[in-house]
Amino acid sequence: MEPAIVLDRVSKTFPGAAAPAVAGCSLTVHAGELLVVLGSSGSGKTTLLKMINRIHEPTAGRIVVNGRDVLHTPVTELRRGIGYVIQQVGLFPHQTVAQNIGTVPRILGWDRRRIAQRVDFLLELMQLPPAQYRDRLPRQLSGGEQQRVGIARALAADPPILLMDEPFGALDAITRAALQDELLDIQRRLKKTIVFVTHDVDEALKLADRIVVMEKGRIEQAGRPIELLSAPATPFVRRLLGADNLLQHLRVLSVRDVMEPRAPARTAESGPAVTAGTNLRDALSVLLQIRGEPVPVVDEAGAPVGQLRWEHVMEAASGGRGAARPGTPGRPAGGLAGTAATPRASDEPVRRGEEAGAG
Amino acid sequence: MTYLTENWDVVLRLTWEHLYLTGLVLITAVALAVPLGVVLAHFRRATTPALGLLGVVYTIPSMALFALLIPVTGLGTKTAATALVAYSQYILVRNTVAGLRGVDPAVEEAARGMGMTGWQMLREVRLPLALPVILAGVRVAAVTVIGMASLAAWINAGGLGVLLFQGLYQYHPVKMWTGTVLIGAIALAVNRVLLILETKARHWAGAG
Numbered sequence: 001m002e003p004a005i006v007l008d009r010v011s012k013t014f015p016g017a018a019a020p021a022v023a024g025c026s027l028t029v030h031a032g033e034l035l036v037v038l039g040s041s042g043s044g045k046t047t048l049l050k051m052i053n054r055i056h057e058p059t060a061g062r063i064v065v066n067g068r069d070v071l072h073t074p075v076t077e078l079r080r081g082i083g084y085v086i087q088q089v090g091l092f093p094h095q096t097v098a099q100n101i102g103t104v105p106r107i108l109g110w111d112r113r114r115i116a117q118r119v120d121f122l123l124e125l126m127q128l129p130p131a132q133y134r135d136r137l138p139r140q141l142s143g144g145e146q147q148r149v150g151i152a153r154a155l156a157a158d159p160p161i162l163l164m165d166e167p168f169g170a171l172d173a174i175t176r177a178a179l180q181d182e183l184l185d186i187q188r189r190l191k192k193t194i195v196f197v198t199h200d201v202d203e204a205l206k207l208a209d210r211i212v213v214m215e216k217g218r219i220e221q222a223g224r225p226i227e228l229l230s231a232p233a234t235p236f237v238r239r240l241l242g243a244d245n246l247l248q249h250l251r252v253l254s255v256r257d258v259m260e261p262r263a264p265a266r267t268a269e270s271g272p273a274v275t276a277g278t279n280l281r282d283a284l285s286v287l288l289q290i291r292g293e294p295v296p297v298v299d300e301a302g303a304p305v306g307q308l309r310w311e312h313v314m315e316a317a318s319g320g321r322g323a324a325r326p327g328t329p330g331r332p333a334g335g336l337a338g339t340a341a342t343p344r345a346s347d348e349p350v351r352r353g354e355e356a357g358a359g
Numbered sequence: 360m361t362y363l364t365e366n367w368d369v370v371l372r373l374t375w376e377h378l379y380l381t382g383l384v385l386i387t388a389v390a391l392a393v394p395l396g397v398v399l400a401h402f403r404r405a406t407t408p409a410l411g412l413l414g415v416v417y418t419i420p421s422m423a424l425f426a427l428l429i430p431v432t433g434l435g436t437k438t439a440a441t442a443l444v445a446y447s448q449y450i451l452v453r454n455t456v457a458g459l460r461g462v463d464p465a466v467e468e469a470a471r472g473m474g475m476t477g478w479q480m481l482r483e484v485r486l487p488l489a490l491p492v493i494l495a496g497v498r499v500a501a502v503t504v505i506g507m508a509s510l511a512a513w514i515n516a517g518g519l520g521v522l523l524f525q526g527l528y529q530y531h532p533v534k535m536w537t538g539t540v541l542i543g544a545i546a547l548a549v550n551r552v553l554l555i556l557e558t559k560a561r562h563w564a565g566a567g
């Protein structure tokens with residue numbers, strides 16, 4: 001499939017700045033993936049993101065979105081096809097929730113009925129009952145609700161691409177976790193290409209199909225979370241991700257990656273079980289609870305699909321090799337040395353369900 | 360007091376003239392100042408010199424400004440209106456610029472990011488949000504213009520100032536008092552109405 005976004009040796013030096021904010025970054029974002037740009041404050045993440053929708057223009061290099069050079073696309077047309085979500089949300093304070101969400105459809109000339117239907121659909125999607133929220137003003141919403149509306153507004157005209165700049169950075173931990181879960185769910189359902197900027201390693205590991213680590217305007221490494229953890233390209237990446245902490249590795253692997261498929265196991269009702277999408281750190285917690293007994297693995301519907309044993313987790317923890325176990329189809333080997341800074345297609349995104357020890 | 364009962368039609372006409380001049384001046388002044396403010400808010404470097412220039416106009420004594428304009432626009436309403444429009448530009452332009460600059464940058468960034476054109480942003484987002492500050496400027500300008508319009512009588516532009524000058528020259532205290540009270544009442548009433556509008560706009564623009 002055609003990549004959604006391609007950055008080709010893109011640089012940006014602000015007028016009067018001594019060093020470039022973004023220096024020679026090349027990156028391919030595949031359609032339908034959730035790519036997290038991770039880096040400390042000032043590393044150039046926002047600048048990189050804003051060049052994609054041309055709020056900033058690169059001083060060198062080329063950016064192609066949906067096959068078209070952004071500099072050759074009329075800027076309003078380009079932006080109407082790219083949802084944009086920022087930390088401060090930026091809802092229009094003088095407009096209702098419905099008017100806010102309807103902005104892009106309105107300027108695209110949709111008729112009223114269609115806009116109203118779309119607004120209600122999006123409010124439902126964002127877990128905000130339309131009857132209750134439609135006519136509220138932004139100041140009558142909590143921070144989490146405001147950002148939900150912000151995301152709904154960005155999705156209004158169904159753009160294939162979503163750019164998000166630390167969208168949950170100002171929210172409390174519980175609201176943030178809820179919105180992260182919803183974002184994963186939305187992406188699964190709507191198949192958007194999402195570029196998500198954050199400085200929060202936990203958030204990156206939780207959300208990312210692939211992570212791009214930035215530092216001082218450069219891309220240090222790009223790859224799937226487990227690749228970055230098991231083969232950090234630079235000491236910076238190793239330190240940033242806490243790659244020496246094996247529990248980090250367990251978080252980005254799921255039970256599905258290491259379990260023994262279809263083992264005859266007890267039925268799910270007879271004791272604790274984990275779903276195949278559970279991450280290994282949470283699964284480890286379940287194993288510890290039941291003193292290392294094998295634990296049955298079930299699918300989302302609760303049907304048994306395999307079993308997880310203590311050794312599986314041990315194996316996975318020792319250098320992430322669990323992910324590279326021979327015979328696991330469709331997965332690149334773990335410890336991939338030499339993939340540093342080489343964007344890779346993630347043919348099957350690693351999805352970790354958050355339902356620890358569901359039974 | 361017989362003056363009032365016998366001349367109520369004159370007083371009414373002069374009140375109307377005063378209101379007409381004030382209204383004409385304010386509408387013209389706003390129509391000039393808002394676009395100018397929009398342009399200046401865009402060209403940041405031009406703002407300080409432009410406001411400086413308007414500030415200088417603002418400090419010229421009104422009699423002197425009338426006198427300067429008489430050779431160009433002659434005696435009468437035209438000169439009075441021109442001078443008063445020139446006076447109000449400083450307050451109106453300054454407040455328009457301040458109102459537009461005061462719009463939350465995150466709101467503007469979101470609007471831009473959604474692909475709104477500059478014109479759409481101005482009409483749907485920036486001007487509505489700047490409205491409370493613009494209206495505050497209109498209110499100050501209105502009160503100032505109502506007061507200064509009294510001097511228009513001096514150059515044959517009519518208005519309640521006629522009563523003030525006649526009262527002064529003819530030593531007719533009732534005329535003077537009538538003029539003073541009416542001008543004050545108009546100023547207070549207009550101030551009140553615009554204050555209500557301003558509060559409404561502020562609430563609407565989300566500033567509570």
Ligand SMILES: Nc1ncnc2c1ncn2[C@@H]1O[C@H](COP(=O)(O)OP(=O)(O)O)[C@@H](O)[C@H]1O
Pocket residue numbers: 014015017021039040041042043044045046047048
């Ligand atoms: N509009 C701007 N003008 C000048 N310098 C800027 C601008 N935006 C960002 N910078 C500079 O570029 C660098 C990267 O900033 P940014 O992309 O915002 O980093 P991050 O989002 O990773 O915190 C910083 O040194 C910052 O000061």
Ligand SMILES: [Mg+2]
Pocket residue numbers: 045046047165
């Ligand atoms: Mg940033």
